[in-house]
Amino acid sequence: MVLELQKPRPIWQIMFSTHHTDVGLLYLIMSLGFLFLGGALALAIRAELFLPGSQIIGDAMTFNRMFTVHGTTLIFLFIIPFASAVGNYFVPIMVRYKDMAYPKLNAIAFWLIPPAGALIWLGFADFTWYATPPYSIISAPGPAADMWIFGLKILGISSILGSINFVVTIMRCKHPDMSLGQVPLLAWSFLTSSLIILVAMPTFAAALLMLLTDRLGVSGFFNPAMGGDPIAYAHLFWFTFHPEVYVLVIPAIGMMYEIIPRFSRKPIHSYQSGITAFVLLSIVGFSSWAHHMYATGMSFTEKTVFMVGTLAAVPASALHVFNFVATMWNSRIRFSTPMMWAIGGIALFFSAGAGGVANAAMPLDFTTHDTYWVVGHFHLFVMGTIAFGSIGYLYYMYPYVTGRMYNETMGKVHFVMSFIGTVMVFFTQHVLGLYGMPRRIYDYPPIPEWITMNQIASIGAMIIGVSMAIFLANMIYSAGKGKPANIEDPFGVGGRYYYPFEAKNPHH
């Protein structure tokens, strides 16, 4: 399993395997595939917005479908499966167990995703990743909308099965000599994020069913014409998907907890505060969902409660930053590619968080809500923090997966270009939002400031696009032709890796 390309197996052996590294490899390849598909949509969207008027996308409906599928793909088909890939590879090793607790369930959880992805991509729905009723009930064209609903339903089941597996593997299957307080932080991040999924996801699953029956016309939960309330959907949706934000970010932070001490040649500053912050975040994350809904006519009291709940999540996130900074203090840092991604991710994590605090402050919602400010803000999280941590970790686990080293120069070029591009796109989008440009628009009036900033953002996006092409070339080329890695210490920084050097090639 480690040296897949050096000891090739027929592909069906990997596909039908239930071994955790095989499933991890499947997750990895599929999530990267969707990363490039979703990224291509992003480039098309940015190209369209380069100038007012119609550029490369013929009509508004196609554009609306594209940003919907872009968001759905990158969140549900890239970030979450990528985290599952890392978890599959490393969690059993970190808790010193031979496999995931339920290997067959693990394979099922993976194999639910490709059909779901197919439903989403073949349907190409247009009602945004938020599927807001009543639009999604009375106005969104089918069968795309229904296919999206079924796709998300399947993805929800998949992530619940995956979460059960992670929780049981960590809580019940860890080595008897190992207490929970000795489980590495990356595994802790999977424990906490899986628990969040288990608590949060059923709510959305219920909302999706109601949305479906509403679309079929047999119920009117969210349809005002039948006595329903669209705001109820908003509550159910955000009760799942605000905590889901932490589901996305916590594993990425966990990956940084693996990378940063490694390349600082020092253990993490405070293991305890890392765990505390994860657990706190997973609890406090449930107290802030309605901050997405300030403008829906909530009362002053409601808004205040959810503002306080949102701000309460900040100290926990800030603890991670402190931990990283303290770990790098008095260390001797080797700037291999993974470390550069991790440090870039922390820097952008701060900016994203600061923007989030501004969003949480109730009256500022009048200026920022549903503008490009919000787009810039959450992209700083998902791209700047989560994707940076994930891509850094991909470079970090690359020798373990392929037995070869990636090209270091290309990796660094990839990082520098992506970092510049990310700053150009998403910082500019914050300002664009302050000028009042709404999100999810196909065309915009020729206001000079809007044009300039859209162009800066589009150029930034193209830079990211080029860097991703370099990344893809590096991954593919190095997998076959890269230098063989010294699997016991591929980065030459010493210490104990969670790489099972002795691992064989199990088939089952």
Place this chain on the structure above:
Amino acid sequence: MKGVIGLLAVLAVLVVIPVAEYAFAAGDEPGEYLDRRVVIWNLFFRMMTIAFVVGAVVSGTIIWQVWRFRESHPKAKPTPYEGTDW
């Protein structure tokens, strides 16, 4: 570190008190309508002032660390853990 905290505390006090006074005074004058643009954008720029100060401290710290603790720095020295199986 202490200096920074002191600075932040002073800044916070300097900003909070006048603003609170202004805010409580506004809106109470008869016949005058509050200008929501002023209230909201002032709040925004005050928060951005703090955010950029904190951001400068945080990213300044990270940039300095990255420069100082790189392995090619003349004063770089091995950490106590190097060579052990930590």
Place this chain on the structure above:
Amino acid sequence: MAHSAWPEWIYVGVVIALMCWVGAEAWEAERLVEHYPEDAHVIKVTGQQWFWTFEHEDGTKEIGELHVETGKAYKFEVTSKDVNHSFNIHDYVVLMDAIPGRVNHVWFAPDKAGEHDIQCREYCGLIHYNMRGKLIVEDPSS
């Protein structure tokens, strides 16, 4: 590993203090902007795919354009006929979702004659991008 914990506690304290400050400031500002003037003129705003309708207190209706006068306060009663919209006059920092079955409130007091854009800020379908209107602020005619 032995390390002193007090810098971390101070750091957390500073973060918490900053968040308290943010919360207090936001609370105060929100309290101010949610205080509706009693003599505000009511304008009923209705969003539908993909235009805005305005109804003044005296029953006059306008579509896509809204005429108001300086020196007066206006209270918008925002609702929608079909799907969710969001009524937005960015220059006056006015934003409120238009949701079918609900009436949401927001107010403002224009202070200078001029023209401003009205737009929809919540995704509402095909022509969401062009669900725009004009706010025309005039000096009182008297």
